[in-house]
Amino acid sequence: MPDTGTSDAFVAFERVQKSYDGETLVVKDLNLTMPKGEFLTMLGPSGSGKTTCLMMLAGFETATYGEIKLDGVSINNIPPHKRGIGMVFQNYALFPHMTIAENLSFPLEVRKIGKSDREAKVKRALDMVEMGAFGGRRPAQLSGGQQQRVALARALVFEPELVLMDEPLGALDKQLREKMQFEITDLAHKLGITVVYVTHDQTEALTMSDRVAVFNDGRIQQLAPPDELYEAPQNSFVAQFIGENNTLEGVITEIKGDTCTVKLDGGEMIDAQPVNVTEVGERTRVSIRPERVEVNKDRLQEGAHTLKAKVLEFIYMGDIFRTRLSVAGNDEFVIKTRNAPDQVRLKPGEEIEIGWLPQDCRALDAL
Amino acid sequence: MTDATGDGSKSGPMLAADGTPLKKSLARALRMQKMRALMLIAPLLLFVLITFIAPIADMLFRSVENQIVSDTLPKTTATLGDWDGEGLPSDAAFEAAYFDIFLAAERKEHTRLGTRLNYEQTGASSLFRKSGRGLDDIGEVYQDQFEDLNGDWDEALPWAELMGDPDWLSEQQGWDEEGRQPGFELRDGIADLLPTASREYAIFAEFQQREENNNLLDEEPWSAVHTALYQDLAAGDMSGYSGPRAEMLQAADALVDSPEFETVSFRDGFEEIDEDWLQPDIWRTIKLYSPDYTSGYFLNSIDMQLTPDGAEARPDNERIYMLLFQRTLFMSLVITFSCILLGYPVAYILSNLPMRSANLLMILVLLPFWTSLLVRTSAWKVMLQQQGVINDVLVWLGLVADDARLTMINNQFGTIVAMTHILLPFMILPMYSVMSTIPTSYVRASKSLGATNWTTFWRVYFPQSVPGIGAGSILVFILSIGYYITPEIVGGTTGTFISNRIAYHISSSLNWGLAAALGTILLAVVLILYWAYDKIVGIDNVKLG
Numbered sequence: 001m002p003d004t005g006t007s008d009a010f011v012a013f014e015r016v017q018k019s020y021d022g023e024t025l026v027v028k029d030l031n032l033t034m035p036k037g038e039f040l041t042m043l044g045p046s047g048s049g050k051t052t053c054l055m056m057l058a059g060f061e062t063a064t065y066g067e068i069k070l071d072g073v074s075i076n077n078i079p080p081h082k083r084g085i086g087m088v089f090q091n092y093a094l095f096p097h098m099t100i101a102e103n104l105s106f107p108l109e110v111r112k113i114g115k116s117d118r119e120a121k122v123k124r125a126l127d128m129v130e131m132g133a134f135g136g137r138r139p140a141q142l143s144g145g146q147q148q149r150v151a152l153a154r155a156l157v158f159e160p161e162l163v164l165m166d167e168p169l170g171a172l173d174k175q176l177r178e179k180m181q182f183e184i185t186d187l188a189h190k191l192g193i194t195v196v197y198v199t200h201d202q203t204e205a206l207t208m209s210d211r212v213a214v215f216n217d218g219r220i221q222q223l224a225p226p227d228e229l230y231e232a233p234q235n236s237f238v239a240q241f242i243g244e245n246n247t248l249e250g251v252i253t254e255i256k257g258d259t260c261t262v263k264l265d266g267g268e269m270i271d272a273q274p275v276n277v278t279e280v281g282e283r284t285r286v287s288i289r290p291e292r293v294e295v296n297k298d299r300l301q302e303g304a305h306t307l308k309a310k311v312l313e314f315i316y317m318g319d320i321f322r323t324r325l326s327v328a329g330n331d332e333f334v335i336k337t338r339n340a341p342d343q344v345r346l347k348p349g350e351e352i353e354i355g356w357l358p359q360d361c362r363a364l365d366a367l
Numbered sequence: 368m369t370d371a372t373g374d375g376s377k378s379g380p381m382l383a384a385d386g387t388p389l390k391k392s393l394a395r396a397l398r399m400q401k402m403r404a405l406m407l408i409a410p411l412l413l414f415v416l417i418t419f420i421a422p423i424a425d426m427l428f429r430s431v432e433n434q435i436v437s438d439t440l441p442k443t444t445a446t447l448g449d450w451d452g453e454g455l456p457s458d459a460a461f462e463a464a465y466f467d468i469f470l471a472a473e474r475k476e477h478t479r480l481g482t483r484l485n486y487e488q489t490g491a492s493s494l495f496r497k498s499g500r501g502l503d504d505i506g507e508v509y510q511d512q513f514e515d516l517n518g519d520w521d522e523a524l525p526w527a528e529l530m531g532d533p534d535w536l537s538e539q540q541g542w543d544e545e546g547r548q549p550g551f552e553l554r555d556g557i558a559d560l561l562p563t564a565s566r567e568y569a570i571f572a573e574f575q576q577r578e579e580n581n582n583l584l585d586e587e588p589w590s591a592v593h594t595a596l597y598q599d600l601a602a603g604d605m606s607g608y609s610g611p612r613a614e615m616l617q618a619a620d621a622l623v624d625s626p627e628f629e630t631v632s633f634r635d636g637f638e639e640i641d642e643d644w645l646q647p648d649i650w651r652t653i654k655l656y657s658p659d660y661t662s663g664y665f666l667n668s669i670d671m672q673l674t675p676d677g678a679e680a681r682p683d684n685e686r687i688y689m690l691l692f693q694r695t696l697f698m699s700l701v702i703t704f705s706c707i708l709l710g711y712p713v714a715y716i717l718s719n720l721p722m723r724s725a726n727l728l729m730i731l732v733l734l735p736f737w738t739s740l741l742v743r744t745s746a747w748k749v750m751l752q753q754q755g756v757i758n759d760v761l762v763w764l765g766l767v768a769d770d771a772r773l774t775m776i777n778n779q780f781g782t783i784v785a786m787t788h789i790l791l792p793f794m795i796l797p798m799y800s801v802m803s804t805i806p807t808s809y810v811r812a813s814k815s816l817g818a819t820n821w822t823t824f825w826r827v828y829f830p831q832s833v834p835g836i837g838a839g840s841i842l843v844f845i846l847s848i849g850y851y852i853t854p855e856i857v858g859g860t861t862g863t864f865i866s867n868r869i870a871y872h873i874s875s876s877l878n879w880g881l882a883a884a885l886g887t888i889l890l891a892v893v894l895i896l897y898w899a900y901d902k903i904v905g906i907d908n909v910k911l912g
Contacts, residue, residue, distance in 0.1 A: 060811050080814040081823075093812035097830045106826070107816035158817065 009033035016066035044215030086155035101135035266328035430883035444657035461633035472499035501640035506590025664884035714798035777859025801835030
C-alpha cells in the first residue's frame with residue numbers, strides 16, 4: 001500500500017510527522033499517495049490524526065517533519081491561500097454577513113475575476129447544487145442541508161483540482177446525509193476532481209470512497225478500497241472498526257500455508273486464515289463477520305466449521321434478524337440472518353449449532 | 368383543540384376541554400408563573416425604584432420647578448400679574464411685597480428666595496437679606512405711635528379679644544399648654560371692619576400656633592399687624608363699632624385721623640432699605656419667575672435667558688454651557704476612538720490565544736478594575752505633570768529642553784489620556800467576548816478560498832467583530848460623557864466636562880435647578896445618540912457576549 005514516489009501521484013505525504021507539544025506525535029510517519037481524480041476518505045476515531053492530516057494538506061497546520069507534495073511540488077512552505085485547494089468545513093463556515101451569492105463570489109473576487117465572469121460562475125455553481133434560487137439569502141435563512149450545498153458550491157466555484165472535506169455531513173440527519181453522500185460522490189466524479197474526505201462514520205466512508213485510509217493512533221492502519229477493507233481487514237483494529245465483527249480469542253497451534261489452526265480459550269479447535277500472525281503459540285483474535293455465520297445446518301457448505309452455541313437474545317430488525325449467542329465463552333457473539341420466508345427465528349435458551357467457512361474466519365493480532 | 372367533539376373549530380374562539388375559551392385558560396395557567404416571576408424581581412425592583420428612579424425623577428422635576436417665588440410672595444405675584452413691566456409697579460405691589468416679605472422673614476424664607484432670584488439677577492440675594500431686616504422699620508413707625516397712645520396695643524391679650532372669636536378665646540385661656548392648641552378663629556364681623564388687619568392677624572395667629580407652637584396669648588403681634596391696622600383705620604370709620612376693645616380702637620382711629628400722626632409710604636420704606644427696590648429690574652424678575660414652572664433653567668443651560676420679550680441669547684462673554692457640551696461630546700468621541708484603536712488588537716490577541724495565556728492576559732486587562740479610580744488618576748498626574756516622569760525622561764534624553772517642558776496635564780490632553788486608560792477595559796471586554804465567538808473556521812475558510820491575510824481580516828473577520836466594537840463604543844461613550852472624577856483631577860480648566868459644572872452647581876453654587884436642567888439635557892443627548900446609533904448600526908447588532 002505505501003507506494004511512495006510514484007510519478008502519477010497527485011497528492012503525496014512523504015514521511016510526515018506532526019507534534020503539537022514536542023512530546024507526543026499526533027501523526028506518526030505518514031506515507032500516502034493519491035492519483036488525480038480519486039475520492040479518498042480518511043476514517044478513524046477522534047484523535048486518530050485524520051483531521052490533522054487534512055489541515056496539514058490545507059496549510060493550516062505545518063508538518064513537523066516530512067514533505068507534502070501537490071502535483072509533484074512540495075507545498076510545505078506555501079501559505080494556504082496560495083495552494084488553490086477547495087475546502088468544505090464541518091460547520092460549513094459560510095460567512096454570515098454575506099449573502100449566498102456573495103459567499104460564492106468571494107473566492108472569485110480575491111482572484112480578481114471580472115464581474116460578468118464572476119456572476120456566470122456563481123450561477124453555474126449554485127445551479128450545480130440546485131440552489132440557484134437562493135443567491136440573495138443569508139446563510140442563517142437556510143436549512144442545514146441547504147447550507148451544506150452552498151458550502152460545497154463555494155469550495156468548487158473557483159474550480160480547484162483538489163477539494164478537502166472535513167466531516168461535512170456530520171450535522172445533518174440520517175436521510176439527508178445519505179442523499180448528500182450520493183450527491184457529493186456524483187459531483188466529484190462528474191467534475192473529475194480529487195477529493196480528500198474526513199469522517200468518523202464508516203458507512204459514509206464505505207459508500208462514498210474509491211479508497212479508504214483507516215487511521216488510528218497517528219498511523220494509517222489500512223488503505224484499501226471499501227470491499228477489501230471490509231472483507232479482508234489487515235488487523236484487529238480495522239476488523240473491529242469497520243462493520244460489525246465477532247471475535248474469538250485463542251492461541252495459534254499450527255500454520256500451514258494459507259490456513260492455520262487456532263485453539264480457542266474455550267478449548268475448541270478451529271481453522272482460520274492467518275493474516276498477521278506468524279508464529280505457533282502466538283495469541284490471536286479470530287474475526288468472523290456476523291452475516292457469514294450460518295445457523296441452518298442444511299445450508300452449511302462443504303468444509304465448514306461447526307461450533308455449539310446458546311441463544312441469548314433475538315432481535316427483530318425488519319430486514320434482518322439479529323441474534324446474540326454465547327459461543328466458546330463469548331457472550332457477545334452476534335449473527336445476522338436475512339428475513340427470508342424459510343428463515344428460522346431462534347428462541348432464547350435454545351441450544352444450536354453454528355458454522356462458517358474457514359476463509360471467512362481471519363486470525364488477526366491479539367491487539 | 369383538546370376536545371374533538373367541541374364546536375370551537377367551526378367558528379369563534381378556540382375552546383379548552385372544559386368549554387372555556389382557550390385564551391382565557393391559557394392566561395390563567397400563565398398567571399401563576401407571572402406572579403412568581405414578579406415576586407422574584409420585586410426586591411430589586413423596589414430598590415431601584417426607591418434609590419434610583421425616584422431620585423432621578425425628582426431631580427428632573429427640579430429643572431422646571433419654580434414654586435418658591437409664588438409660594439413666598441403670593442400677594443406680590445398676584446398684584447404684578449397686570450403690571451406691564453414698564454416703569455415701577457403700583458403702590459399696591461409695594462404693599463403686597465411688604466406683607467409677603469415680612470412673613471417670609473419671620474419664616475426665615477426670604478434668604479432662600481433671594482438666593483433663587485440671585486441666579487437670575489445678581490444682587491437679589493443681598494437685597495432680600497437686607498429687606499428682611501429693614502421691613503421692621505416701616506411697621507415700627509405705626510407700632511410705636513399706637514403703643515404711645517395705649518400700652519395695650521403692644522399686648523397679646525387685647526389683640527386676641529379684638530380679633531378672636533369669644534368661644535375660641537375662652538378655650539384658648541383654658542388651654543393647659545399640653546396637646547393641641549385651639550385653632551384661632553376670627554370674630555364675626557371683624558373682617559368687614561378691619562379687613563387688612565384681621566387678615567394679617569390671622570396669618571400671624573396661624574404662624575404662631577401651627578408653625579411655632581407658641582401660646583397665642585403670650586405673643587405680641589408683629590409690626591406688620593400694626594401697619595395693617597393703620598391702613599384700616601385710615602380707610603374706615605370706627606365710630607359705629609361697639610364690640611370688645613371699642614374704646615381702644617376708636618382712640619386709635621382718632622389718632623390716625625389727627626394731622627400729627629406720622630405715616631410712611633411703602634415705596635419710601637422700600638427705598639429706605641435699598642434703592643434697588645426703585646429699579647424696575649427686580650420687579651421684572653419677580654414677575655418673570657412668578658409662574659410655578661419655568662423654562663429659565665433650561666434656557667440658562669443653553670446659554671440663553673428669559674426676558675419679558677421671550678428667550679434670547681446671552682451676551683458672548685456669559686456663554687459657557689454650549690461650549691462645555693460641545694467639548695464633552697468631542698472629547699468623549701476622541702476617547703471612544705482611542706479606546707477602539709488601542710483595544711481592538713488586544714481583544715484580537717486575547718481571543719486567539721490558548722485559554723491559559725488568554726486568562727493570564729485577561730487579568731492584566733482587568734487589573735485596573737481592582738485599583739481605585741483615584742489612584743489611577745493620580746498616577747497619571749505623577750506621570751504627566753511638568754516635573755513628572757515623562758517630562759523628566761524626555762529632558763534626560765535631550766528631546767525636550769528643560770525650560771520648555773511639555774504641558775500634558777490640566778488640559779484636554781491629560782483628560783483624554785487618563786480617561787482612555789481608565790475606560791479601556793470597558794472596550795476590550797465586549798470586543799473580546801464577541802471575538803471569541805467567531806469560529807476560526809471562518810478565517811480558515813476565507814484563506815482556503817484564496818484570500819490573503821489582510822483580505823481575510825478586512826472582509827471576513829472585521830465585519831463579524833463590529834458588534835463588539837459597537838457594544839464597547841456605546842459603553843465607553845456613555846460612561847465618558849458623564850465622567851466626573853478624572854476630568855476634575857486632571858482636566859484643569861480646558862479639560863473639564865459638563866458633569867464637572869453640574870457637580871459645581873450641586874455642591875458649591877447650590878443652584879440645583881440649573882444642575883438638574885444640565886443633567887436633563889445630558890440625559891437627552893445620550894438618549895438621542897443611542898436612538899441614532901440604533902437607527903444607523905442597529906441595537907440588535909450590539910453584543911456583550
